[in-house]
Amino acid sequence: MHESEDLLVIIRHAPHNSNWLREGLDAALVGAAFGQSVRLLFMGQGALALCREQQAGAPGQKASLPTIDMLEMYDIDQLNVPQRVLDDLKLPLDALVDGVTPLSEEQVKALFSQNRPILNF
Amino acid sequence: MHESEDLLVIIRHAPHNSNWLREGLDAALVGAAFGQSVRLLFMGQGALALCREQQAGAPGQKASLPTIDMLEMYDIDQLNVPQRVLDDLKLPLDALVDGVTPLSEEQVKALFSQNRPILNF
Amino acid sequence: MNYGLLVMGAPYSQPAPHSALRFAHAVLARGHQLAGVFFYHDGVHNASMLMTPPQDELNLREAWKALHKDHNVALDVCIAAALRRGVISQSEASRHGHDAFNLEAPFELTGLGQLLTLQQRCDRLITFAS
């Protein structure tokens, strides 16, 4: 049994490229609905999930931004992204939705603790 | 309608990682069975398809080396790999099956001609 | 011109079929012919009758079916790629001892040779894969 550290859900896939993003966010929402405190870490292309101007895609590809907007209703207010990811992608912070907190390399590593359940999408 | 240049089939996926390798080789074999002259170009991880020591994988993952060995029976004897791929992967030529021809950067580009049908796997 | 499409991604999991569908309509809108779509690799899942997306999302199989109905586009599915992925017609299902099936017309299970034929008879073969 785990101690009651919060669930860390890692999102590494961009909108529209696969169903990974949506299915990762679903896992975060269900964790929150189960009463877990959920922290989200966006790595790599996952940071694109936070772009404020994203929309629906080609026919059949629903927008994922409404799910991002829904997170706060589930008390998921920890939206973290490594500063290094923003630098590597050349993604300006002001292109992202509000409430995103960039993390230093040490802060990222500190999220990985053996007592914390982790789901990596 | 295309002129009768040979079919170029590009293989870019390694054994056991997906079904891309097998399905790409199948396309080459069917092209040959249809009377097309087929040339194979192995790029990126696809070069691993040529490793002479490869075997079957975990349960349910069949070996693909027998298919490589079968190519010659279908008169597919042009097994090309960019020299740069071998360099990048640090893959020694003597770890590969017989009959592989490394190509220079110019030779690789020359394979791409608008009159040649291409299938990219 | 006469076009053919090769689609190698599964609906909802990969953008390839969604892009391909939109491209298909744009090809027709520009006055070209679309001879056929060949589904290979994970693209065979486009043909599944059991695909059940949420009600507010487009059912891609129905969209391909409409393309066939309205523009007579052939919808060919590689039989070897389909069977190993659990996409199967009634006749193949009974041949392999299954009670159910999930592929029916206008989708047709065919050999890979059909792809090479499509490539030869079309002016353009465009691949959609992600």
Place this chain on the structure above:
Amino acid sequence: MNYGLLVMGAPYSQPAPHSALRFAHAVLARGHQLAGVFFYHDGVHNASMLMTPPQDELNLREAWKALHKDHNVALDVCIAAALRRGVISQSEASRHGHDAFNLEAPFELTGLGQLLTLQQRCDRLITFAS
């Protein structure tokens, strides 16, 4: 110890389920318990009764079924991920107006909450994805 597995790849297309199956047997061989396997993302295709690999290849669904029979391992499939990919049980099929279905016991369609429950009640949750 008590183990749970999360499998997120399709048979034959991704190595993840093949690795997971072999890991499952090794876990049991070392005297551990295997409480359950949760199939998510493209892993839902592991449950398809219509999967028809060539005769000289292992049928992965049958291998999972044997694991359930011999070691009482629960085989849970995420319902939302499964339905959009065309993997569906008899009751869900009739609810959605399909004449056929391709998932039956010992595989069970369940909610994603089952994954979080598995993670909480197991000492180890190991993810297989490629």
Place this chain on the structure above:
Amino acid sequence: MILHILTTPPTHEAAQQVEQAIQAGDTLLLTEAGVMAALNPDLHCWTQNDYAVFLLEEDLVARGLSSIAATHGLAAVDMEGFVALTEQHAQSVTWY
């Protein structure tokens, strides 16, 4: 002349592979995840002069990268423009 269609981000192996295949006079069309290249105007594809490069507008818009691409002055085509490019090139290769 060949139309190369790239559906992966610039960090993906396929982006290096297209560089090995593309020749002067060819055209490169970035679609799906390929439009992530719009974030970085220093990438080789934007700084070279051997071949034309276009982004697919609908994929830029879907990912919220349309205004960034415009800021960087990068050329985009819509789906009709994609079809036009296939008309102009006898052969196409998709890299994924």
Place this chain on the structure above:
Amino acid sequence: MILHILTTPPTHEAAQQVEQAIQAGDTLLLTEAGVMAALNPDLHCWTQNDYAVFLLEEDLVARGLSSIAATHGLAAVDMEGFVALTEQHAQSVTWY
């Protein structure tokens, strides 16, 4: 201590991501396509001393890379060893 499982080649984005997450004392297990790292003994994971790295033997064998890994003196575990690693680490993360 966390067991990190990497299933992609060293060129894949996931290989960079695991480097951002892994800490001194953790363990890295390379499985599936991850065993391609055996070809290049100059990779960071082989030259650092902060964490232990293992290759999964069955995936090396399947890809014909077993003797190359042995030549480079790289450590491999079998499937039972994989289970043993999960026993020793309370938490695991798979990078794919």
